[in-house]
Amino acid sequence: MKVLSIDTAGRYDFVVLMQDARILAETARDSANNSLRDIIILVDGVLRRAGLALRDVDAFAVGIGPGSWTGVRVGLTVGKTFAFSLDKPVCGVSSLDALAYEARGEGGLVCPLVDAGRGNVYAALYRSVNAGLVKERDYSAGPVEVLVRSIAEPVVFIGEAVEEHRDTITELLGPQVRFLGEGHGRGRAVGSLALDRLIRGQGDDSLALSPLYLRDPLARALGAGEMAES
Amino acid sequence: MLVLGIETSCDETSAALVSGGDVLSNIIASQVDLHAKYGGVVPEIAARKHVEAIGYVVEEALDASSKSLSEVEGVAVTSKYGLVGPLVIGVAAAKALAYAFQVPITGIHHIEGHIFAGMLSNPQMPFPHLCLTVSGGHTMLVYVKGPCRYEVLGQTLDDAAGEAFDKIAKFLGLGFPGGPVIDRLARQGDRAAFDFPRPLKGRKNPDFSFSGLKTSVVNRFKGRERSGMPLADIVASFQEAVVDHLVSKTLQAASQRQVAHISVTGGVAINSRLREVFTEECARGRYRVYFTMPSLCGDNAAMIAAAGAARIGLGDVAGMDLNVDPSGQLESL
Numbered sequence: 001m002k003v004l005s006i007d008t009a010g011r012y013d014f015v016v017l018m019q020d021a022r023i024l025a026e027t028a029r030d031s032a033n034n035s036l037r038d039i040i041i042l043v044d045g046v047l048r049r050a051g052l053a054l055r056d057v058d059a060f061a062v063g064i065g066p067g068s069w070t071g072v073r074v075g076l077t078v079g080k081t082f083a084f085s086l087d088k089p090v091c092g093v094s095s096l097d098a099l100a101y102e103a104r105g106e107g108g109l110v111c112p113l114v115d116a117g118r119g120n121v122y123a124a125l126y127r128s129v130n131a132g133l134v135k136e137r138d139y140s141a142g143p144v145e146v147l148v149r150s151i152a153e154p155v156v157f158i159g160e161a162v163e164e165h166r167d168t169i170t171e172l173l174g175p176q177v178r179f180l181g182e183g184h185g186r187g188r189a190v191g192s193l194a195l196d197r198l199i200r201g202q203g204d205d206s207l208a209l210s211p212l213y214l215r216d217p218l219a220r221a222l223g224a225g226e227m228a229e230s
Numbered sequence: 231m232l233v234l235g236i237e238t239s240c241d242e243t244s245a246a247l248v249s250g251g252d253v254l255s256n257i258i259a260s261q262v263d264l265h266a267k268y269g270g271v272v273p274e275i276a277a278r279k280h281v282e283a284i285g286y287v288v289e290e291a292l293d294a295s296s297k298s299l300s301e302v303e304g305v306a307v308t309s310k311y312g313l314v315g316p317l318v319i320g321v322a323a324a325k326a327l328a329y330a331f332q333v334p335i336t337g338i339h340h341i342e343g344h345i346f347a348g349m350l351s352n353p354q355m356p357f358p359h360l361c362l363t364v365s366g367g368h369t370m371l372v373y374v375k376g377p378c379r380y381e382v383l384g385q386t387l388d389d390a391a392g393e394a395f396d397k398i399a400k401f402l403g404l405g406f407p408g409g410p411v412i413d414r415l416a417r418q419g420d421r422a423a424f425d426f427p428r429p430l431k432g433r434k435n436p437d438f439s440f441s442g443l444k445t446s447v448v449n450r451f452k453g454r455e456r457s458g459m460p461l462a463d464i465v466a467s468f469q470e471a472v473v474d475h476l477v478s479k480t481l482q483a484a485s486q487r488q489v490a491h492i493s494v495t496g497g498v499a500i501n502s503r504l505r506e507v508f509t510e511e512c513a514r515g516r517y518r519v520y521f522t523m524p525s526l527c528g529d530n531a532a533m534i535a536a537a538g539a540a541r542i543g544l545g546d547v548a549g550m551d552l553n554v555d556p557s558g559q560l561e562s563l
């Protein structure tokens with residue numbers, strides 16, 4: 001199955017074309033707010049390098065966030081439009097699931113962190129078991145101090161928000177933490193997780209597919225100690 | 231040419247199919263109820279709703295016209311003028327469709343869409359004509375020399391006319407949007423009960439202004455109990471001032487430019503008193519007035535598709551780098 005993945009929810013725009021577990025072509029680029037201008041051009045480049053046309057793609061995968069509100073809407077709208085207009089399946093994958101997937105081989109707890117603005121992060125907590133992942137704490141948004149304080153065992157952090165909060169986290173949790181960087185395999189992870197679900201016939205409704213925001217449209221600023229859960 | 235139009239510049243998600251001047255379908259998903267409690271459009275809420283609605287609206291437009299995407303020969307999308315977050319959704323979907331079906335795409339200025347709504351409604355309307363386009367988001371007077379050839383003669387210096395209706399309705403506790411409720415209530419009121427100021431009177435430029443008028447209404451009734459206020463008389467007098475301002479500035483420009491044909495379009499063009507006064511005054515001054523049909527007055531994608539058909543026909547095709555330009559100028563070809 002050939003799956004085209006698009007994820008524009010974060011600092012980098014990812015377009016990945018996979019045939020089952022094999023990468024046919026891929027692109028990762030600093031989004032710098034030009035996701036809308038360039039996303040189709042990135043898609044076209046990836047398809048050309050693989051010698052394929054859009055119609056040759058069997059299914060689409062899209063990052064549904066949480067992340068940049070406008071960013072996530074661009075990739076998701078493009079992906080779902082491809083899917084419903086060409087009558088192909090689509091599968092939405094959360095940014096947090098994709099980041100955790102990248103760290104699945106690390107063992108123990110994995111905590112993906114995505115920037116939510118004004119010192120807040122989007123996070124969730126997973127346990128890697130036999131190279132698989134079990135979600136232990138659901139998606140939420142809030143101040144990083146509140147989200148990580150309750151973690152009482154070795155944990156791996158991954159994601160674009162990790163660098164900014166590295167010192168705070170180390171101070172709170174001590175030597176039991178490790179940091180895996182920004183998560184540049186996120187685009188591939190979106191494709192792999194989507195493929196798993198698509199094989200089992202668990203695609204999404206292409207017309208209904210919507211972003212995962214975790215925040216009220218009017219609540220740009222979360223106060224200290226205030227949290228939003230999925 | 232069969233053109234698919236997409237419009238998401240504000241709070242309506244719309245898709246339409248237009249062919250050779252015929253509107254085959256024009257589907258509009260309105261969010262007005264969602265924004266009503268805020269007394270205006272909240273851009274982030276609008277953008278979220280556009281993502282949810284866009285696919286359904288496109289499918290419905292195809293179903294209603296019995297067309298399939300493989301028959302579509304061009305895609306037109308509002309890319310200029312509007313709210314950035316909402317505009318992004320329409321442009322993303324339109325680019326995906328144009329790329330998937332390898333057809334030309336063109337980006338349309340929202341106001342150009344309203345100008346084409348006038349032409350779609352009145353195919354016999356000649357060039358040049360003067361177009362007053364007036365809504366909750368804009369108020370503009372354009373000299374239309376030919377298809378896609380414009381000269382902007384005047385525009386609002388502050389609020390849009392529809393915005394003034396909204397603000398007065400909010401102040402008087404009449405709800406949102408203000409236009410329809412004021413139009414209805416004004417029919418029971420005395421238009422001459424209050425002598426509100428006519429903005430920019432005596433000025434040569436056909437520009438518009440509504441904030442001073444709004445302030446004078448508010449200042450006059452501020453602090454008064456709502457139950458004791460002559461609501462129908464207030465809105466009738468206020469509406470009369472707005473209509474008088476719009477009609478007199480338009481006719482002033484028509485006289486300066488010696489244009490005999492006047493197109494009235496946009497959401498506020500549905501106002502019954504505006505239509506009445508335009509009809510009377512134009513008859514008196516030997517002008518011919520053309521009103522946009524009510525179904526094409528508000529924001530809709532049929533007008534965008536019509537403008538797109540003209541632009542694509544004239545060779546104005548965008549690349550896949552088409553971007554949004556929320557404050558873009560109305561440009562001629």
Ligand SMILES: [Zn+2]
Nearest residue numbers: 340365367529
């Ligand atoms: Zn409009």
